[in-house]
Amino acid sequence: MNCEKCKELLVAYVENLLPESQKQAVESHLNTCPPCRADADVVIGLRDRLAANGKAPARSDLENKVLNRILQEQSSKLREVSKSNKQIQLWRIIMKSRITKFAAAAVIIIGIILSMTLLNKTVAPAFGMNDVLAAIAQAEWMHITWDYAKVDAGSDLAEREINERWISVNPKRSITIYKDGSINFMDYLNDAVKAQEYDAETKMLTVRYRPASRDYPYATIVDMCLGGLSELEEKEGAKVEYAEGVYGGNSVKIINVDNTDDSGVHLQLSIIADDQTYLPICMTSLHEESGKSTTANAIFDYPEIGPTDIYQAGAPPDVEVRVIDYRPSCKFLEAIKPYRAARASLPKQLIVVEVANQNDNRSVVSVIYTSGIKERFEQLKYVRDDTAPDTNDFETILNWANSVKSDELAIQLNDGTTVYCVNRDYAGRWTSKQESTSRYGVGLVVAGLIHRGWPKIDLGKPVENNHTIENGLLCIETMREPSFADTKLAKPAGQCRAQSARLGASYSVSLRCRGAGHFLAPSDFPRRLCQETWENDVRKENTVAYTRAVSGFGALRQMGYTRRQGSHQIPPSWRQGKAFSTLEENFRVRR
Amino acid sequence: MDVTDEYYIERCLDGHPDDFRYLVRRYQAVLLAHLAGQLGNRDSSEEAAQETLVRAYFGLEKLKKRESFFAWLLGIASRVAKEQRRNKQRRRRIGDVLSETVAKPELSQDYALERAITALPESHRQVVLLRYYGDCSCNQVAEQLGMPLGTVTKTLSRAYAMLRKSLQQQDENCEVQK
Numbered sequence: 108m109n110c111e112k113c114k115e116l117l118v119a120y121v122e123n124l125l126p127e128s129q130k131q132a133v134e135s136h137l138n139t140c141p142p143c144r145a146d147a148d149v150v151i152g153l154r155d156r157l158a159a160n161g162k163a164p165a166r167s168d169l170e171n172k173v174l175n176r177i178l179q180e181q182s183s184k185l186r187e188v189s190k191s192n193k194q195i196q197l198w199r200i201i202m203k204s205r206i207t208k209f210a211a212a213a214v215i216i217i218g219i220i221l222s223m224t225l226l227n228k229t230v231a232p233a234f235g236m237n238d239v240l241a242a243i244a245q246a247e248w249m250h251i252t253w254d255y256a257k258v259d260a261g262s263d264l265a266e267r268e269i270n271e272r273w274i275s276v277n278p279k280r281s282i283t284i285y286k287d288g289s290i291n292f293m294d295y296l297n298d299a300v301k302a303q304e305y306d307a308e309t310k311m312l313t314v315r316y317r318p319a320s321r322d323y324p325y326a327t328i329v330d331m332c333l334g335g336l337s338e339l340e341e342k343e344g345a346k347v348e349y350a351e352g353v354y355g356g357n358s359v360k361i362i363n364v365d366n367t368d369d370s371g372v373h374l375q376l377s378i379i380a381d382d383q384t385y386l387p388i389c390m391t392s393l394h395e396e397s398g399k400s401t402t403a404n405a406i407f408d409y410p411e412i413g414p415t416d417i418y419q420a421g422a423p424p425d426v427e428v429r430v431i432d433y434r435p436s437c438k439f440l441e442a443i444k445p446y447r448a449a450r451a452s453l454p455k456q457l458i459v460v461e462v463a464n465q466n467d468n469r470s471v472v473s474v475i476y477t478s479g480i481k482e483r484f485e486q487l488k489y490v491r492d493d494t495a496p497d498t499n500d501f502e503t504i505l506n507w508a509n510s511v512k513s514d515e516l517a518i519q520l521n522d523g524t525t526v527y528c529v530n531r532d533y534a535g536r537w538t539s540k541q542e543s544t545s546r547y548g549v550g551l552v553v554a555g556l557i558h559r560g561w562p563k564i565d566l567g568k569p570v571e572n573n574h575t576i577e578n579g580l581l582c583i584e585t586m587r588e589p590s591f592a593d594t595k596l597a598k599p600a601g602q603c604r605a606q607s608a609r610l611g612a613s614y615s616v617s618l619r620c621r622g623a624g625h626f627l628a629p630s631d632f633p634r635r636l637c638q639e640t641w642e643n644d645v646r647k648e649n650t651v652a653y654t655r656a657v658s659g660f661g662a663l664r665q666m667g668y669t670r671r672q673g674s675h676q677i678p679p680s681w682r683q684g685k686a687f688s689t690l691e692e693n694f695r696v697r698r
Numbered sequence: 699m700d701v702t703d704e705y706y707i708e709r710c711l712d713g714h715p716d717d718f719r720y721l722v723r724r725y726q727a728v729l730l731a732h733l734a735g736q737l738g739n740r741d742s743s744e745e746a747a748q749e750t751l752v753r754a755y756f757g758l759e760k761l762k763k764r765e766s767f768f769a770w771l772l773g774i775a776s777r778v779a780k781e782q783r784r785n786k787q788r789r790r791r792i793g794d795v796l797s798e799t800v801a802k803p804e805l806s807q808d809y810a811l812e813r814a815i816t817a818l819p820e821s822h823r824q825v826v827l828l829r830y831y832g833d834c835s836c837n838q839v840a841e842q843l844g845m846p847l848g849t850v851t852k853t854l855s856r857a858y859a860m861l862r863k864s865l866q867q868q869d870e871n872c873e874v875q876k
Binding site: 119124150153156160161169174176177 | 726
């Protein structure tokens, strides 16, 4: 080694980036060449100085300051919105959570649930809200009649007063009847959720079918409200008191809840429950916001039968009906049959192997395996370029990956909890890293890979996770990648979002409605470009979400879809929130 | 850097503002150093860092390339710094204060080094800041900036050379002043 070469490698040496042989060469040169040694000392000195200085900036409370400001600005924005959009505050809290949104009709139990969650952690009395909830779950039907004692004009509730609520265990159903005659009738079927909404103003009955991606037990419908409200409890800590008293000559349990949230909404609830059965008998609530208040009384009863359809609940029989069906069409289901069959024949353990040529967006091969236990993926997809093998055979794909010469490759192994990533750089060297749980989602079987001749990778320990099958698949999203505009649809037309984000290939349109897995049937989809992508969005505490979409363009191809000239652009209005309403408009509206 | 920026961004956009905390944690030191270089004093760089992060949070939706969050953040920071400098100048004009002191970075005790870093070209400064203030390994820097590892080491080499030179010059100036 000469001085020039040594100078060139000095920083890499100091940064400990050199392979052992070069490192030794530099070292031995430094030992024999005083000027270079001096040079190295200066660089090391500078490095230490930089490192010391880098650690010096006092960690001010920037983090909290920033978050406080964000929360402040956000809540002031929220308040502005709420002024124009008068909705009951609690409703908003519920609607904030995507899951609870789905069960909005079950909002009736707010009061009870609220106090229940509040209670769980505050005191541990012999009698608690859990008992009340358990009692409710035993009843066939719960029927609540509301009586508004005082509603200030302009208060949140003035717009839409609720008259009655019905909740049934079997069939799983929740019905809300508003004072103005509007009705919300939700049926939780085995494979779908049927939401019937009668709007008294427009005299229109809208029936929406959404595919249920999971089973909704009665308790779940109730639980879904808990998510939003436990947050309320954690952050705000309401006061809960228990008492015993006499009501209508009988001894009863009384639960009092008092809470004022950050935005100044004051809520006071008193629930009176039967001493023996623990079923709520009545409830009074006071809701105050910016000087306006609402006082309401609710009376509970537990009839054996309830409305069997929306007409029994009060909708006029001759009303105009439109049906919007988000369930997959038979045609589509037919088309993805082979994929499902293929999936069923896949190994039970290995979950995801993804091979992506990072230099060229067009060469992406994703092979998605599902776990026998943890079913994360709705289907199998592979997108390929001209050279990529047209197969889902793992060996073949590996061989292909190995045969891709000059390109950088990234192979990701995903066990649902941890993503193990192997990269091959331009020089053909393999490096590995563990990306922890992040977005992918459990347990890993690399042994199979290594057995098949893949370089040995130090994978570390898989992280425990608590995903369960109950969490199901919750979301669908569609996306297009304009960077493929110049290719035919036979080339990859859609990718998972994670991929597109990494490759920087522009935007995706997400139609999200978590809590309900929406399914877009391509036959009616505007522009005839869509894909079925299911996403599991399980985000539990300390567990990281699996956010991955799998697309089904192969299915579309099978159905004979081709790319239309100029149809690769997705209208800007589809983006963000508007996407959904546009879809709905364009979607199969049947009258 | 286990969990990616993209993940946290996604979480924030999904209505978990608290997760922005992790991004703040990840980049505050770099951001402060970057701003100190531009503004030359600690109080205003903290203020600017706060403003930058808040703006970034509310602008997350607009961020197209989520993997380049950091570069985007620095862009915002530079704009904020520019605005602050402009405001300061305006205030000065209004107050008619003529005695303008030379701005000195005072993020830490090593002023000379801070000044030298400030003087680096943007691309070099980013690498140095990420490496030493962001506590990233060279590999992480490469990933963060989307450049090959070789380029990072080369940039670092050049940055070292420049830093040495400017530190030397500063020393000489000091001696001349003495």
